[in-house]
Amino acid sequence: MFSKETINKFKTIPTPFYYYDLEVLKQTLQLVKTESAKYNFIVHYALKANANNKLLNIIKSYGIGADCVSGNEVKKAIECNFNAEDIVFAGVGKADDEINYALEKDIFCFNCESLQELEVINQLALAKHKTANIALRINPNVNANTHKYITTGLEENKFGINLWELDAVIKALKTLKNLQLIGLHFHIGSQITDLSTFRNLCLRVNEIQTIFEHHKIRIENINVGGGLGVDYHEPDKNRFPDFVSYFKLFNDFLEVRPHQKVHFELGRAIVAQCGTLISKVLYIKIGVNTNFAILDAGMTELLRPALYQAYHKIENLSQSEIYNPKSETLKYDVVGPICESADCFGKAVQLPETFRGDIIALRTAGAYGEVMSSAYNLRERVKAIYY
């Protein structure tokens, strides 16, 4: 729900733009801190969800670490004052210069995804006379029950070391003298709304831990990744994910050894609800079976609907209840201006009668929105404003 004052402000700013409600971000971070602290859990923020400097500075101020998937993300985290010893670096395809950069900065840990990657990091660390801290990213073969493009923890996915490769990896580690194994890492997917999925992950991690104990390998850190989902349908009713149950579940089901620390890598759950894409209606066009509301924002500003058929709640703020309490709704296909049929934010969306110039909000766009925007069709890069 936006106040009349906020909507009036939107009307004065050139569209499209991302609007970030920093109060919502801070309240979310406070919840993350309070609930994770109950169990001494360590939280890293996954920069891939949103690497906007202003947001990163606030996130850092809550004492949260960083989860990066490229050399530039590591660089950005350091620029935004995240401590190198709180940075983890994952990714199936780390390039040599990215590894070298992270080695120079002495980051906390490389989350490694293949045997060959381990060999390369060892070689690069040796050349620098350093020892790299590493965690093995293990593919636990747990179904995340989410969209197939954001499922990562099944054997068929490219991510992580498969369970049947573990023996070979453990054997190889004995010869890789410039690596220090400090942890195990797991991440099974994103936008997970059924918490029992995380319970399945915990049970699998418990089994995998025993494999290492069997080999007399001491594991100091267990990193269970991210993936906690948000409510795209009711962003006002459920503004905050259920961090209470989420962290409690790991405390209840993960068998943590006394010397171990548990890490999380949350992205979406921290930033999704604080961001909204604000756009304007350029044209209303009568189609064969539908009306089109053509916006000045498209898949270049928010790719998720085109790529994952993702739902984002669409609201016509100019005709909202504040202004127009009794207006009847009509159905619109809400589309962008890009020359692609996939450039559609929603089909048959019920909106109050909509006119050229109306302000349209695409809600819950703080995660994987601005950061996935592009300049396709030589569009201007989308801007951001903050409250």
Ligand code: LLP
């Ligand atoms: N850790 C690792 C290793 C990851 O790959 C990811 C996300 C995260 C943590 C953070 O996951 P989160 O807490 O945000 O679910 N672009 C897609 C989502 C891709 C997620 C990629 N990995 C989307 O818009 O839905």
